[in-house]
Amino acid sequence: MQTNPPKGEELDGNLIAPRLDKLARIRELGLSPYPDQFAQTHTLKEVVTFNPEAPDTPTKFAASGRLMRINHMGKSSFAHIQDDGHRLQLYFQKDTLGEESYSQFVDLFDLGDFLGAEGKLFKTRTGELTLRVEQYLMLSKSLRPLPEKYHGLQDPETRYRQRYLDLISNKNTRNIFVARTKVVSAMRHFLDSSGFIEVETPTLQPLYGGASAEPFTTRYRVLDRDFYLRISDELYLKRLVIGGLDRVYEICKDFRNEGIDRTHSPEFTMMECYQAYSNYLDMMDLTERLVAHIAVHVNGTTSAAFGDNELNFNPPWNRLDFRESILNTVGIDLDDFIEAKQLASESLKAGVKTNPELGLAKVQDQLFEATVVPTLIQPTFVHDFPLSMSPLAKELSDKPGYAARFEPYAGKMEFGNAFSELNDPQEQRRRFLMQAEAIKLGDAEAQQLDEDFIRAMEHGMPPTGGLGIGIDRLVMLLTGNQNIREVILFPSLRTLE
RNA sequence: GGGCCGGUAGCUCAGCUGGUAGAGCAACGGACUUUUAAUCCGUCGGUCGUGAGUUCGAAUCUCACCCGGCUCACCA
Structure with missing residues (x-):
């Protein structure tokens, strides 16, 4: 398929342009789209082990990952970040973040971006562990879209050529x-x-x-x-x-x-x-x-x-003697055949084509491959x-x-x-x-x-x-x-x- | 290498008895403060793998080629 091989220089198209535009706006705000570091307090793998209701749960978590899902709902938004195979839901609220910070999240972040967020853990109405974001930071701007969120990446060729997307x-x-x-x-x-x-x-x-x-x-x-x-x-x-x-x-x-x-x-x-x-x-x-x-x-x-x-x-x-395995499977006793041609013609009677010109060993091997191997589960x-x-x-x-x-x-x-x-x-x-x-x-x-x-x-x-x-x-x-x-x-x- | 199947929007897929393309997601605009494949309204987006041919007209039919999948052969 020609659809996906990375074309390198061609960073245009109406899926890329909005991202480049956001990138420019981030820079205009004096922010870095690719900052040096983010002070994580926990990895996502660690965060997901906490119970917000437990008394010893910390009141601040700073975690980071790639944005995999965003639901904007007017004055609040939910999102998932993913890191190292783990996911955490984030909750962005206008009341918590303030007007400017909240709208910057809505306006400047895309699926695929890396984001660091700090806040308190809570559980939503449906019981999902969620971080109520009090501060957040762009960690890396993504310029190309991710595969579809529900079906993922299916095409085997793209999965092999762009394994990172598959992963x-x-x-x-x-x-x-x-x-x-x-x-x-x-x-x-x-x-x-x-x-x-x-x-x-x-x-x-x-x-x-x-x-x-x-x-x-x-x-x-x-x-x-x-x-x-x-x-x-x-x-x-x-x-x-x-x-x-x-x-x-x-x-x-x-x-x-x-x-x-x-x-x-x-x-x-x-x-x-x-x-x-x-x-x-x-x-x-x-x-x-x-x-x-x-x-x-x-x-x-x-x-x-x-x-x-x-x-x-x-x-x-299981242990299976090579000669016996062929004898038991097709009834041919290798010891009866010293010549490649003889064994080849006997094999052919059993429905197995071999190459006698390559010698006895090759014929024996081909016979074994064709008859015994398929039975070895x-x-x-x-x-x-x-x-x-x-x-x-x-x-x-x-x-x-x-x-x-x-x-x-x-x-x-x-x-x-x-x-x-x-x-x-x-x-x-x-x-x-x-x-x-x-x-x-x-x-x-x-x-x-x-x-x-x-x-x-x-x-x-x-x-x-x-x-x-x-x-x-x-x-x-x-x-x-x-x-x-x-x-x-x-x-x-x-x-x- | 042979046979079969496939390549349509960034992704997942329809369309293939010929009349130059659709949906969902994504994107863009709008509504929405506990959503989770969010929902609702609107919009943008395609040299239909490539090249020839047939035809008034090809995503659709024919041929060649490229790439992939399955399978047989080969290959421990």
Whole structure:
């Protein structure tokens, strides 16, 4: 839609002009439309907790916020100010303020302006807590109108492009992002108190790795070579475990140059943590406890409404063997197929199209995605993935061809990945070389050989469990949003010319 | 990328069997000293996403393009 993208210089039109006029009149009166400060006695959040009838209630409140509603009624006016998600009603009375002060409020203030007001609290006839204004001050003049007061801002495009308007007028939007912040802080708190230390590793990387994805490429001018925006921080965090940081984690943006849809954003936030002397089963346990802890911190309970379902993150979660999950769902036993083409044709019988030219692992993955994933509503660990799909994970000693790896699922959506980290450098080299074959087959997402990483591993790496959790998707699950754009403040959209 | 749906006033939406636009909120003027989606009277406000085409005449029909939503494909 062309209606709303900010046009910058064009501050005209008959909705803007009256505001500019008022701005000029404020200045003519020798007042500042943008004063330096206002001495608040209470935030709105605090004010709304008072009962005006209680004996210990202060006789003066000075509070401030954005004007969201004004009712002029001749010699008195009601208004609402909003701040930090809280609202307070103000009552302006000619008798209280005096003729000049009262009419200045009526003449010079618009919806959207910031205002500071001082006075006493009382309750209206209908019982609403209200501040009887004795003095007030313009704190900031607004030049553009707000979205409609009742319906708010509905248009999804404008909500994403001008998120500030969405935050002002839609309480639910605000709630989502407050919840998101709580998710991250609860995660940090849990990990910090479990002995993990938070680190920062490079966003710009000379080689990309740690995941299967196409990267964004950028030019590092001084070094005169291409760099990549990280698709993962895995290989750097493992170097740190090698360096003796036994429990590390990082929460950061990863970038993947791929499609955008309801569950994928090209830049998204990931938490990855690594714990020496543990394995993927320990990570499974960690995941359950971590997510349950976060859910309680955010929602007050381990359950969350998601679409038509009520998800319950209370441990223990379901556990589902990868091979068995496909066997039980479509009756195909992966162990019966060594060739990509065979499995692909068998999959097709079950109604699933795959790309056999990309190799067996890809076909297995596509079959799993199409058949098993849609059944995974309640939190579930899918474990023991085919080794060929897991170039950085250890092979299970009692299950050749399968990796000590799991992914947590909920709401038909993967939201993490974990394994017993491969720490045999010679085996790691072989795995990278297999990935090189996949690249030749046309798999644009296969992983690059990272000699420096192997060199680090050759110095000795302890047995280590690693876990990644997609923050955006976890927030989706805990806040009941089925679209990733609803949990990202400024989601990627095409630029408007 | 395919399919479907949408883009009309600042916002929320009508209008779409072709006759160049309406409502509510917002704004402006007026009435109103406990309103709260305040109410009542009056007024202003639109290159109907963009560009072509058909037509005497296009918001409306056709085509192309732009932007968004859903969906399928792709993508862990």
